[in-house]
Amino acid sequence: MPYLRTILAVCATVLSFAAQAEKLTIAAAADLKFAMDDLANTYRKANPGDEVDVIYGSSGKFHTQIRQGAPYDMFFSADIGFPRELVASGLAASEVKPYAVGRIVLWSGSLDATKITLASLTDPKITRIAIANPKHAPYGKRAEEALKTAGLWEKVEPKLVYGENIAQTAQYVQTGNAQVGVIALSLAVNAELASKGGYWMIPDNLHQPLEQGFVIIKHAQGNAAAKRFADYMGTKPARTVMTKYGFVLPGEVTGK
Amino acid sequence: MDANDLGAIWLTLKLASVVTILLLLFGTPIAWWLARTRSKLKGVFGAVVALPLVLPPTVLGFYLLLAMGPNGLVGKFTEWLGLGLLPFTFPGLVIASVFYSLPFMVQPLQNAFEAIGDRPLEVAATLRASPWDTFWSVVVPLAKPGFLSGAVLAFAHTVGEFGVVLMIGGNIPNKTRVVSVQIYDHVEALEYTQAHVLAACMLVFSFLVLLTLYTLNPNKVKGREQ
Numbered sequence: 001m002p003y004l005r006t007i008l009a010v011c012a013t014v015l016s017f018a019a020q021a022e023k024l025t026i027a028a029a030a031d032l033k034f035a036m037d038d039l040a041n042t043y044r045k046a047n048p049g050d051e052v053d054v055i056y057g058s059s060g061k062f063h064t065q066i067r068q069g070a071p072y073d074m075f076f077s078a079d080i081g082f083p084r085e086l087v088a089s090g091l092a093a094s095e096v097k098p099y100a101v102g103r104i105v106l107w108s109g110s111l112d113a114t115k116i117t118l119a120s121l122t123d124p125k126i127t128r129i130a131i132a133n134p135k136h137a138p139y140g141k142r143a144e145e146a147l148k149t150a151g152l153w154e155k156v157e158p159k160l161v162y163g164e165n166i167a168q169t170a171q172y173v174q175t176g177n178a179q180v181g182v183i184a185l186s187l188a189v190n191a192e193l194a195s196k197g198g199y200w201m202i203p204d205n206l207h208q209p210l211e212q213g214f215v216i217i218k219h220a221q222g223n224a225a226a227k228r229f230a231d232y233m234g235t236k237p238a239r240t241v242m243t244k245y246g247f248v249l250p251g252e253v254t255g256k
Numbered sequence: 257m258d259a260n261d262l263g264a265i266w267l268t269l270k271l272a273s274v275v276t277i278l279l280l281l282f283g284t285p286i287a288w289w290l291a292r293t294r295s296k297l298k299g300v301f302g303a304v305v306a307l308p309l310v311l312p313p314t315v316l317g318f319y320l321l322l323a324m325g326p327n328g329l330v331g332k333f334t335e336w337l338g339l340g341l342l343p344f345t346f347p348g349l350v351i352a353s354v355f356y357s358l359p360f361m362v363q364p365l366q367n368a369f370e371a372i373g374d375r376p377l378e379v380a381a382t383l384r385a386s387p388w389d390t391f392w393s394v395v396v397p398l399a400k401p402g403f404l405s406g407a408v409l410a411f412a413h414t415v416g417e418f419g420v421v422l423m424i425g426g427n428i429p430n431k432t433r434v435v436s437v438q439i440y441d442h443v444e445a446l447e448y449t450q451a452h453v454l455a456a457c458m459l460v461f462s463f464l465v466l467l468t469l470y471t472l473n474p475n476k477v478k479g480r481e482q
Contacts, residue, residue: 058444060444060445060446061444063446064443064444064446067446110326127340128341128344128426130426133427133441133444135441135444135445136441136444136445161344161426161427161428162427162428163426163427164422164427172343172344172426175321175322175325175327176325176326176327177321177324177325177326177341177343177344177426178344178426
């Protein structure tokens with residue numbers, strides 16, 4: 001049976017090949033939309049054997065899904081609290097690693113947002129303001145805190161519309177359906193969004209810090225690619241990408 | 257159940273009622289035309305009406321968001337009328353839902369109208385009934401099961417809407433945050449108890465609606481699928 005032997009040999013080769021190419025599924029907070037696309041591309045170039053899929057959504061949603069056994073390998077949360085809870089519940093395969101501190105900005109597609117401040121949101125000409133849903137999106141929660149600290153919440157609340165995550169919030173503004181939005185700096189600096197309107201940094205003393213962290217999920221225990229990606233996040237190329245998108249990195253001092 | 261949940265339930269019922277009434281008004285002539293016409297365009301219009309049955313809600317939501325926004329044709333028109341923009345408003349949800357539930361009203365009605373056939377209308381005409389009189393005295397009584405099915409299905413389908421609302425609603429309490437979205441928010445925030453209460457309400461409601469439909473109208477509901 002010489003053929004059988006050949007077929008088995010081919011099968012074995014294919015199988016061992018498949019085992020080497022690791023598949024990595026990352027659940028990433030929607031504020032990472034552009035940054036993580038960049039990061040994943042750089043990573044793929046350095047590790048051509050690994051297959052990386054990134055799914056974007058609200059951190060709260062991913063937290064819920066992971067608790068229900070979603071097959072993600074890594075979770076990049078916009079709020080470090082979510083991965084910490086996963087570790088506490090024994091659902092993680094690594095410690096929580098802080099990877100960035102996020103910032104919220106006012107962004108507009110139609111107005112010159114560099115001249116808008118929080119106080120100008122009460123202007124009657126501004127009728128719709130988009131924020132992410134504070135109930136499960138960390139950026140929405142911080143937006144709510146900032147508006148409350150500034151004493152504007154009561155006046156602004158009737159104008160608010162709530163995006164399911166920070167990317168949908170940006171999309172509400174981009175389509176012009178809301179004139180202004182409180183979105184992530186990491187989205188506002190993206191070329192397409194930055195070409196319109198501009199943005200205004202919301203002072204970070206108005207809200208709790210947007211401390212962000214990632215964790216390897218228990219599902220990925222033994223997945224070498226997850227480990228490689230975690231290490232990659234600490235490297236210079238990855239840090240350069242993160243800085244490019246306006247993230248303050250762990251161990252760095254907040255700029256303004 | 258807190259005030260937000262009750263608000264969401266009230267809003268959902270209001271939305272479904274308004275949509276059902278509008279669909280009875282606009283769906284009936286469309287269904288009538290589709291049932292009676294010999295035009296070559298019947299197929300085209302029939303297909304357009306049925307589109308929401310097969311389209312993902314995201315397609316409808318995406319187009320509506322762009323069309324009703326400040327740069328869209330509908331948005332420019334509503335602003336010109338002084339109505340402002342429709343996304344994130346109750347009227348906006350009503351319009352989206354009318355499109356989304358259109359086939360659920362039109363198709364049962366069309367089938368009911370077709371089932372009447374020419375003869376009762378011809379008889380009415382020989383008795384000198386005007387078309388308007390014929391419609392109210394002959395067509396409506398004969399097509400009653402179709403009206404009932406259409407209204408119940410359109411109402412229930414609007415209550416069950418989620419994707420379109422998520423895309424154009426903006427999740428505003430008492431304006432656009434309907435029950436399905438409220439359940440989603442509860443689940444995302446790990447508030448399973450609240451989610452359970454609302455979800456169970458939806459389940460019981462949907463079952464009762466269908467039960468009513470199939471008990472009141474067993475043969476006709478089946479008949480319309482022939």
